[in-house]
Amino acid sequence: MATTNDLKNGMVLKIDGQLWSVVEFQHVKPGKGPAFVRTKIKGVLSGKTVSKTFNAGVKVETANVDKRDMQYLYADGEDYVFMDTSDYEQFPVSGSIVGDAANFMVEGQEVIVAMHDGTPLYVELPPSVNLTITYTEPGLQGDRSSAGTKPATLQTGYEIQVPLFVDADTTVKVDTRSGEYLGRVSG
Template structure:
């Protein structure tokens, strides 16, 4: 058990029987009354985000999360298949649980997978990935007076906004947290 004051980004806690990852937190000490902590939490089983307020002295249950290196093998239509790099065991994860991450995962890519009671609770992508642009419209010459963007499809099927100078076949660096174009690779 930890106090709400000990909450930090990335900590996993159990609230009302559900597991939540702390996405953001803010300690507040009003002029009157006791201090409290506002936290933005992501439910790891339902993949929903909630805001919760804790008294600063309130105890919350922190849980032990096991991290394993796994490799993304393929998607069979209903689920994504990952292989543990130590035991070579394969784990299937329903697509609806990892659909946000699948947009940036290539087959053969290594990821960190978080387990709780031998169940996958989250997949941690690298902060940046390099993917090839498979489709985009050519940029029109003279459209560069302002920072203009156009839609592009990358090799994983994800749609992102890229600058006009990016063409099909270019490799680009993408921030997996926001899904935004960073630079040409």
């Protein structure tokens, strides 16, 4: 148990039997009336975001979420198999829990899997990853009809927009939160 004064971004709360992650919070002390805490919370399993207001100092139930360093091994049908890097135990995680993270995961990649009572909740990727472009049309000099970008397919099968000068077999840095091209990786 914690009070609303202890809230932090990323903290997982248990409200009405469901797990909610704190996205943002703000302590408000109006000139008249009691202080309160305005929060934006996201359903860990559902992914929906809602606003909720708590009175200041009220006790809230926190959930014990264990974030483990894991390595993505392979896809097995609808599931993705991860290995805990501390004890080498393997966990299958449903594709619905992995969600959009699958667009940026390659075999052997390190990720964080959040667990609650042995159940995987979500997969957390680093802010950016390096992926290789497997296919893109050649960029034509002077072709600016698409504001200087073209579609490119990554090694995971996900398609992003890249500048015209980027060719196939180029390794690029991609933002895992937005799917945006961040630049070429030299080496």
